[in-house]
Amino acid sequence: MTDRFDIVVVGAGVIGIATAYHLQKNNPEKSILLVDSLPEAGQANTAMSAAAVRNMFSSTTNQLLTDSSIDFFRHIQDDLKFDLTMHMCGYLWLLSTGQFKEPSVKMWMQRMEKSDIAYKVYEQEELQKIIPGMTTKFSEGDEEAQLMNLKEIDYALFGPECGVLDPDLLVKFYKQEFLKLSKVKPRFSLPVTNLLLEAKPSLGLPGEPYVWQDKQVTGVRTSNGDIHAETIVLAAGPWTNTLLDPVGISSYVKAKKRQLFIIPASGHPLLEQLLFTKGFSKTGFLPFTILPSAGVYMRGVPEEKSFWIGCGDKVGRAYKYAMEEQDYKAERSYFEESMYPVLSKYFPAFQNVRPVNSFAGSYCYSFDALPYVYKQAGVIVVTGASGSGIMKADAMARIADALYRGEKEAELFGGQRMPTNTLSVADRQVEVERVII
Ligand SMILES: Cc1cc2nc3c(=O)[nH]c(=O)nc-3n(C[C@H](O)[C@H](O)[C@H](O)COP(=O)(O)OP(=O)(O)OC[C@H]3O[C@@H](n4cnc5c(N)ncnc54)[C@H](O)[C@@H]3O)c2cc1C
Structure with a gap:
């Protein structure tokens, strides 16, 4: 040797x-x-x-890094015929009016236009028609929504050149x-x-x-x-x-823990309906969707008939110097207490449905x-x-x-x-x- x-x-x-x-x-x-x-x-x-892939970044460098990588992945699948189970289901960022009008969001859209990154703006009425069972407005007396600072859904930014694949x-x-x-x-x-x-x-x-x-x-x-x-x-x-x-x-x-919880859609007709939301892309299922509050997001996995639910929590989750073994264990209480209340408020179809599996890893952040x-x-x-x-x-x-x-x-x-x-x-x-x- x-x-x-x-x-x-x-x-x-x-x-x-x-x-x-x-x-x-x-x-x-x-x-x-x-x-x-x-x-x-x-x-x-x-x-x-x-394993979601998007070219919808605000920095032109990230746009170029991702746009060219996504094109290469499409080339692997379409031209080299190596199946990555890549689906261009799109990315959907749900936003309140306040978020949509933030200068940083305006800048994000301007930079995407400059770089020729395709995106489409949806308004509440249209979103309500396309996405079954999504709560866009909370009633004035909804104390839970107020307590959790849940923002209403007035707009969405949709990226059609984004999707999901199998990293393995x-x-x-x-x-x-x-x-x-x-x-x-x-x-x-x-x-x-x-x-x-x-x-x-x-x-x-x-x-x-x-x-x-x-x-x-x-x-x-x-x-x-x-x-x-x-x-x-x-x-x-x-x-x-x-x-x-x-x-x-x-x-x-610096490292930061991130976790995903798998919720079955099969056996839950309302969740199945949500998973196979038509109208955004030819794939015929829900785009990778980011809620306007608390950083909660969901990825539909049509092959498994399930959703993967994640959360990009910010302040409160410790930065680590390096990944440790226990970081690979997902915290059930984190789902129950932090993610589930938000998720089920925007999408009541998730009410009383619990994860059947979970996993965790780490982001490796630069400054x-x-x-x-x-x-x-x-x-x-x-x-x-x-x-x-x-x-x-x-x-x-x-x-x-x-x-x-x-x-x-x-x-x-x-x-x-x-x-x-x-x-x-x-x-x-x-x-x-x-x-x-
Ligand atoms: C929950 C979660 C969701 C995510 N979602 C997305 C997403 O939707 N889209 C996306 O693009 N990214 C996502 N990411 C991030 C993505 O997974 C990482 O950015 C990517 O895997 C980084 O790849 P890597 O090769 O740098 O790291 P790793 O996959 O961690 O590889 C590093 C390798 O180095 C090896 N290694 C380390 N130290 C040593 C050593 N001393 N000797 C020998 N080998 C060593 C490790 O064993 C490991 O195999 C997500 C991450 C998590 C945790």
Whole structure:
């Protein structure tokens, strides 16, 4: 077993595996080893995702990252005939008048228009006709609605070029394509404990590297010995800090727990009717829908005849330094006490129906909700997708590959170009993202 490669990619989540694929495709002569601490690719946060994809962002950079990635996913499914169970059911943001008129929402719409991102505004009357059983207005005497600060639904922004897919299948696609090109077998169940930092060049003296020497990460330490490489790609999601901090490189990310609860629609005629809401897209089922209050959202899963219910809670949920094992347990009380009361108020069809399953993972936030792709001391860091890493994975991977090749610009799927320093720390050129869930 050789322990020297041109590139070692640490992390086989959707971002690591997409990066490994693009690197191998564009650098066929290079040996690339993919390493993950779990037994298979895509088993950490990628597997816990709601896997919705949208190009409806407020930052032009996020629009481009997602728009081009979504186009690539459609290409995989439609042209390469690799089924991702991708459905373009759309995204539906339900809004009160106050929210709709907020300057940040106006700016969001203007930026989408400028970038040619399609969207449509719906008004209350039309929404009521299309969506069965949705409460748009609460009566004046509704104390529960008042207590929970529930906003009325007066408008909606609908994005037709958005949808949902199966993240496991997306990971399978990238893995299959990577394995076709690579001569190196990935190593799973192999945690990386440290990055190896060495003097460049080494004088062979004890105690190196000294402060006056140039330093470079030259490999990784694992429970099975050291592995050396010219370049390390770090795609470790919310564990990035634990590997970068000991060598003094900051990754600027924080983790936050997110959970999903699965509610069956079958056997509940009103929920089935809601799931198969017609009128928004050709798919004939409800778009990925975000309620105007408390960050509660729902994804219809027609194959399972169920809904996945999530919540983008903000203040109150702790930021974590790195993901811990208990973060993977969903909290039933969180659904019961926080999400259910809101959900069942807007959609009474959910009343008295309870989750049959649940799962949890973590978002890996950057400070401006845009990803990081940068190179420092021999490490290419690809992280900080801020809760939308499935939908940005392909573009992030192409940027990481262009950075590796020393290109000034990366070509994204569809031909649009992005400077490779756009998502760096030192020369970051992005608008802060306002539309996060
Ligand atoms: C509830 C929930 C809902 C979400 N919904 C959406 C959504 O609708 N759309 C969307 O686009 N995104 C969504 N996301 C976010 C999305 O899942 C992530 O952005 C994406 O999976 C990030 O991919 P990744 O490869 O960076 O991370 P991960 O999938 O976490 O992969 C990181 C990998 O690194 C490995 N690793 C870490 N440390 C080490 C080490 N020391 N040694 C070896 N291996 C290591 C891990 O085992 C893991 O496999 C959601 C996330 C959650 C939790």
